Amino acid sequence: MNPWLRLLTVLTGLAIGFALAVLAVVTGAHYFFRPDLPSADALRDVQLQIPLRVYSRDGRLMAQIGEKRRIPAAYDDIPPRVVQAFLAAEDDRFFDHPGFDYQGIIRAAVNLAVTGSRSQGGSTITQQLARVYFLTPDRTFARKAKELLLATQIEREFTKQEILALYLNKIFLGQRAYGVAAAAEVYFGKTLEELSVAETATIAGLPKAPSSLNPVSNPLRATERRAYVLRRMLDLDFIDTADYELAIATPMVSRLHGPSVELEAPYVAEMVRAEMIARFGPEAYTAGYEAVTTVDSRLQAAADLALRRALLEYDRRHGYRGPEGRHALADIPADPAGPGGYDITELAAMLASLPRYGNLYAAVVLSLGDDDSAEVFIRDRGTATIPWQNLDWRAYVNDNAVGPAPKSVADMVSPGDLIRLTYTDDQGWVLTQLPAVQGALVALSPEDGSIVALSGGFDFSSSKFNRAVQTRRQPGSSFKPFVYSAALENGFTTATLVNDAPVVFDDANLETTWRPENYSRQFYGPTRLREALVRSLNLVSVRVLLGSGIDNTVRHIRSFGVPDSALPRDSSLALGSGGAAPLDMAAGYAVFASGGYRVAPYVMERVVDTTGKEVFTSSPAVVCRECELSAAERTALEVQQAVEREPAPRAPLTVVPEDQARNFDAEVPNYRDVEQMSAHGLAWRPTAEDAPAFVRRYENPAPRVISATNAYIVYDMMRDVIRRGTGRGARELGRSDIAGKTGTTNERRDAWFSGFNGDLVATAWVGFDQERPLGNREEGGRTALPMWKYFMAEALADASDATIRRPPGIVTVRIDPESGLVAPAGSPGAIFEIFEAGKVPEMLAAEPDPVFSGTDPMQERSDEPLF
16 A cells, blocks of 8 residues: 555544544533533523612602622623624634634643643633533633533524624623722723723633733733733734724823713612512622602702701801811822922822712912912812902800801911812802711602602711611701690690799609700790790690690601600690701691691602512502592582683692602593593593502502691691791791701700791701710701701792692681680770680680780791790
8 A cells, every 4th residue: 555545544543533532522522521511591581680769759760789880781792892892802714613713722731831830721702601600710620521511502502793792792701890890980980982092902811811801900900911911902903003093102190980971869879779678688799670759859969968958057156176187298209390389190099099078179278378368279170279258267165155256278278288168159169078967858749748858967978877767856846846746636726825834843754853944044924836846845745745745646646657756644745855857847747738648758759670660669659538438529629620720730849750650630531521520431441650749649559647626736836937936947948838847855955947838847956976965056057957947948849839728617717815715896906816616715704805915926026035
C-alpha cells in the first residue's frame, strides 16, 4: 500500500476515533450532569429580581427598595449602540455560534497548556448567562462542562435577541446595579438613550470585573478598560474614527446616582415597605411589585416644606449652636488657583462625605471679610460670599434664653468651620443649622381615611423614626374636642355654665395630689362650654369630664378609634395626658370632619405585579351618608343632588390620573331631571369594574360613631377657636370653612394643632425626641399652628369652600351670654347659639326691654389672655 495512503488511513482512523471519543465524552458528560441541569420549563420561567417600586397616587416614583437595583428593559428598548458595545467587549461572534465559541475554547486551552493557568476566559454571552442564572462562579472543569451543556440548551429554548435581553438585564455591573439600564442610572444618572459612546463603552467594560473596573471606585482602570472596548468597537465597524477619537478623549467623570425619584417621601416609603413585607414576605424586595399609595405629590411636597419651615423658624428663635466641625481646612492641600487658595477637588470630596439634610447645604468657611462677610465653599454650588446680615444670629444658651447680639463675623464663624446654609430667593444664602427639635405632619381624607401627605421628621437620613405614626406623645388641649363631644352626650350643651375655679384632686389613680391650672394662671368663674373651648380653659375641661363621668367619656372617645394609650382612666384625661401619635389625632378629628363617621387611615392603595395584574387592592370603609336613609329618602336626596348639581364641580384636593380615578361623583350619571334619573335608574346595574367608588361606598360603609348633630356642634365650636381663640393664627388663610384646636402639654413639652374642613384633616406636632420643654411661649398656637397653616395654604389653594353642612336636628336660639339660658325677646346683649333639638336650655326670667341688641357669637370679644 502506498505509504501516503496508509498514513492517510491511519490519520482518518485516529480522527474518527478521536471524534467518537469526544462524542462519547460529551454524551457521558451530558447524562452525568443532566440531573443537575434545569429543565426546559425552568429555563422558560426565568425571573429577574426586580426591586419594589413605590408610587404616589398620581404616578410619581417615591422609592425603589431592594438590594439589587434593576430597571428591566425590553430588547427593542435597548439602543443598538449598547448591544454593539457589549458584543465588542464580550462576544463579537454571538450571532454566529451555537452557544459556545470553539475559537474561545481553543484559546483558553492553549493558555492552559502554556501557562498552567485557567485565567484565560472563553465564555460566550450565553455561557455567562447560564452561569449567572443557574450555576456557581467556581472555576472548575465540572462547572465548565455544565456551562457548555446549559448554554446549548439555552440556545435551543431562546432566540438570540431573548438571550441578549436576559443577559443585559441580569448581568452584575457593580455598585448594586444589575442590568444596563440600572448601570446607566447609577453611574451617570441617565437613561440608556441618553448615554454617550464613551459612557456606553464604560458600562460595557464592567462585566469582566465590576468591582475594580467601575468608574466610581477606580477611574483609572475604568478608563483603560473603556479604551479597550472602544478599540474593539472601532475594529468591528460599530463606530467610526470620529466617534472613537471623541470618546477616547472624553474625561472619565462619574459619581453614584440614586434612583430617579420624582417625589421625596421616605417616611411613607418605609411604611409601604413594612406593609409589603408583612403581606408578601421577602419576595416583596425582588418580585418587581409596584405599590401605589394614596399620597398626593403636591400635598406631600407641601407637607415636607411646611414641616421644615416651621422647625427652622423655631430653631432660629432659640439661637445658633455653633458649627458642625472646626479646622476642616487643616488637611486640604493648597492650590493658589483654587477657592480660597485650596484644592477644589479635595474641598468637594470633604463636603461630599458629609450627610445631606434636605435643603441645608454643607459648606466650609474659607475666609472672613473686613465687611463682616464670609467667603465659603458650598457643596455642589461652589464659592459664595455671605453678607453679615445673613450670618447675624444670637447664640443658643438654653431652651429659654439666647446670648447677646454678635458684634462681628468672628463671633459667628472662623475659617475652617463646617456650617450649613439654605437659599431663599429674597435673601440668598443664609446661615442655618440642623434643628435639634423634631416634628410631624399628617393629612388624610375624612371620606375614607386615605393618607394624602405624611412627614415623620425633618430629615429621614438623620433619623428614620417616623414621628407621625410611631411616637406616643401627650396631645394636651388638642384632645379637648373629644371630651366636649362626650359632654354633649351626657347632659351638657354649648351654653352650659361650668365654673372655672381652682380644684384639687387626690385621685388614687394619680401618683400625687394634682392641682390643674390654666396656662394664664387666672380663673374666669362661670364660663359657657363654647367659651371654655375657645379659650382652652383647663379647669373647665376637668369639671366637664367629671360631670360626664370618666367611664362614659372613655367609652365615647374610644369609638373615635384613638388608642387606649390615649385614654387614662383618671381626671387628667380631660387635658390629654395619654399618649397618641399625630396619625391617631388626625383620624379622630376625621370623625368630626365627616359628620360622625369613623374611617381607618391607610396609605397603600393597590399593588400590581410585573404583568400589571393587581395582587392587592385596598377596601377601606367609606363614608356613605346615603346608606342611613330609607329607600324613599335616598331617592329624594339623589334627585335633589342631581338637580342642584353645579356645572363645575368642586376643585379636588387630590389630582388622580384618569386611569386611576375613583371619583364617586364622576361615576354617577349627571341626570338632567327626575324623569331621566328614574328611566336610567331602573336599568343601571353598576359593577365594581365600571363604578368602583360607587360600589365600594355602598359595600363597605364607614360606621357612624357619633351623631351628625354632635359632630357639627363640635365643629362649630372649633371654628370659633380659629375665629377668636387660640387658633387665631389660621385666620391668615382667609377661609371660613376651617376649624381646629391647639394643644400644649405640661411644661410645653409638646405643641400640637389639629384642624380640618369637610375635605381634609391635618395634624401638626412639634417636640424633642428626648422629651424636654420647648421653651417659654412655645405653645401650640405659636409652634405647631404655623406648620399646619403653611401646609393648608398650599393644600387648599384654589379649592372651593368645604364648610360642613348643618344637619337636621339643630336649632339656633338667642341666649343670655352670662347665664347660658334662652334670652327673652328684646333682651339686651343676647347672642345666638346652636343646640341639638330637644336640648335647648330654659328661658331666662324676662326683663322687658324694647330694644333688641343681639349679636352673633363670632363677634364676641374677650380682653382676657388666650392660651
